[in-house]
Amino acid sequence: MRADVVVVGGGPAGLTCGEHLARAGLKVVVIDRRETPNKGKPCGGMLTQRAMRKFRIDLETAEREIYGVAVAVGDRQFNVDYRERVGINVDRTRLGLHLAERVEEEGGVVVRGKKVTHVSFEQGAACYVDGDFKCEAVVFADGVLSLSRRVSGWRWGRSQLGLCAQYLVEVGENIVNELFGCRNHFYYGGEVAPFGYAWIFPKRSSLVVGVGALLSEVKTPLKRYLDQFVRSHPLVAHKLKDGKVIKFETALVPLSGIIDAVCGERWIVVGDAAGAVSAITGEGMYFAMESGRIGAGAVLESYEEGWRKTGEYSGRLRRDIGSELRWSLWLRNFFLRRRLKGGWGLDLSSKRLQRLISDLLVGRKGCRRVIAEALPLVVLRAAKARLGFLRKR
Ligand SMILES: Cc1cc2nc3c(=O)[nH]c(=O)nc-3n(C[C@H](O)[C@H](O)[C@H](O)COP(=O)(O)OP(=O)(O)OC[C@H]3O[C@@H](n4cnc5c(N)ncnc54)[C@H](O)[C@@H]3O)c2cc1C
Known part of the structure; x- marks a missing residue:
């Protein structure tokens, strides 16, 4: 079978990428090893409202609508509730079906129940997927243990x-x-x-x-x-x-942030395979779909310009979502260091801090914004504690 682009893996990243490419008129084949794409993917299932809105995810995929969070540190717990919905807990199988239907509605092909074992590149010419598919470019969207590692040599630490x-x-x-x-x-x-x-x-x-x-x-x-x-x-x-x-x-x-090896001549990597997950909240579906959308844009431009531009994908990915993921790593490391010293050292009785933590967990605010808004609260608390200490002396 001949295609313009073959997408290996039909999770949120691959199916979103496939949908965008098909909509732009490319002949796209998305291949998933499951009969129902993405079926049984282990996941908490929380899809944030920003992901629902941006990628027009059908409410039919929801198992439960979410309006708040409960956060416990040790045996202390606080709840934050919102007036509006902040996300849904999805059934991953239904989400997979929904996204696959959208690829097909745009004219793309979804091949189900086929595990890709081999991808090869004929220099400057074509790519072959398992000898069954000949295409112009390959998108690796096959999750954390991606086949792309054989092409790029990437190794997770x-x-x-x-x-x-x-x-x-x-x-x-x-x-x-x-x-x-x-x-x-x-x-x-x-x-x-x-x-x-x-x-x-x-x-x-x-x-x-x-x-x-x-x-x-x-x-x-x-x-x-x-x-x-x-x-x-x-x-x-x-x-x-x-x-x-x-x-x-x-x-x-x-939990790496965007990895180094996300593209090469005629191939790109999206989703988990590219490290597109928040290290602090574990949110991956939104970033998977975002990387799929960004990847589709890069492939499209490259297609139009004779495959000279897949390299630009790396820069775009880092600019559009990489910075948020880098801050998520910074925040994760901040909490790790604090825990090693014994406790977070944060005043969790502060309603403003509770709200900020919650906003972060439900994706209403990004890491950088949460850090900027939390910093004065943390500094103020530290100053008060210091003042109290000096008075006692
Ligand atoms: C336990 C757990 C809980 C999580 N909870 C959440 C959460 O609540 N909210 C959230 O946003 N994120 C969560 N995540 C992260 C989220 O699940 C992932 O980031 C997201 O699924 C990544 O999408 P993807 O399309 O890149 O990869 P995947 O969803 O892993 O999809 C990859 C697809 O590729 C297919 N595939 C793999 N290899 C091949 C092959 N060789 N040939 C053909 N097909 C292949 C697989 O069948 C699969 O369908 C969680 C992750 C885990 C592990």
């Missing part, structure tokens, strides 16, 4: 990856409504996860209960942390005691 373990726990719709409602729950503290956090995201009648940590810091199986969280966390254990675990899964997530 252990400190650039997060390891996640999660349960899907059936508790019934009444319990979900009563105990979790329309809030996504985040839990922090050294006992929860080594350099990471835990989450409970409510679906319709079940809960996604997960723990994520920096891979380089995981010394004992993460499932132990997850089990301990479920059985013993003071704010959680009693709520989950009658739940039935119906699925357990583990997965890697990039």
Whole structure:
């Protein structure tokens, strides 16, 4: 089969890229190894309102609409609720179907149930995908363990990856409504996860209960942390005691910021494969779709100019989302350092700080803005503490 562009991987990144390329009139083939693209992708499922709005995601993909967050540090918890919806917890299979339909509506082809094993490039001419597809360019959108690594030689460091373990726990719709409602729950503290956090995201009648940590810091199986969280966390254990675990899964997530190796002659990398995930919130779907959109623009221009411009993708990606992801790394490292010194040292009783943390978690504000707005609060608190100390002396 001949195509202008083959996209390897039909997750949010690949399908968004495919949709944009097909809309622009290119002959696009998106290939996913699953019969239903992206089916069973391990995920908390929180799709922020900014992602819904920008990529016109159908509400039909939602398992639950989200209007707020609950954040716990140790055994202290605060809630922040909004008047308007801040996101949805999606069913990833439905999201995959929705995005695949959109590719097809634009005239693209989605090949289902085919695992790509080999991509080769004939210098200055064409690309071959598994010998079945001949195309002008390839978009790698195949997730964190992307085939692009064979072309680029990219290797993840252990400190650039997060390891996640999660349960899907059936508790019934009444319990979900009563105990979790329309809030996504985040839990922090050294006992929860080594350099990471835990989450409970409510679906319709079940809960996604997960723990994520920096891979380089995981010394004992993460499932132990997850089990301990479920059985013993003071704010959680009693709520989950009658739940039935119906699925357990583990997965890697990039926490690197945009990687160096995102493009070459006739190929680009998008989504998780390119490191497009926030290191502080773990939000990946929005950045995957954004990188897919940016990637499509770069491929299109390159197509029109005889494939001379794929190199410009790197700069655009870094400019449009790379800076936000770099700040997310800075913030993550700030909290890691603080934790090593014992505690975050933040006054979490401050309503303004609570709101800022929440805005960050639901993607209403970017990292840089949150840092800028939180800084005066943190400095003020430190000054007050110092003053109190001097008075006592
Ligand atoms: C436990 C966990 C919880 C998360 N929670 C959230 C959350 O709540 N909100 C959020 O925004 N993000 C979350 N993320 C991150 C988010 O899931 C990812 O960032 C996002 O899915 C990346 O999209 P992608 O299209 O780049 O890759 P993927 O979604 O991984 O899609 C890659 C696709 O490529 C296909 N594929 C792979 N190899 C091949 C091959 N060789 N041939 C053909 N097809 C192939 C796969 O079948 C898959 O469909 C979470 C991640 C994890 C691990």
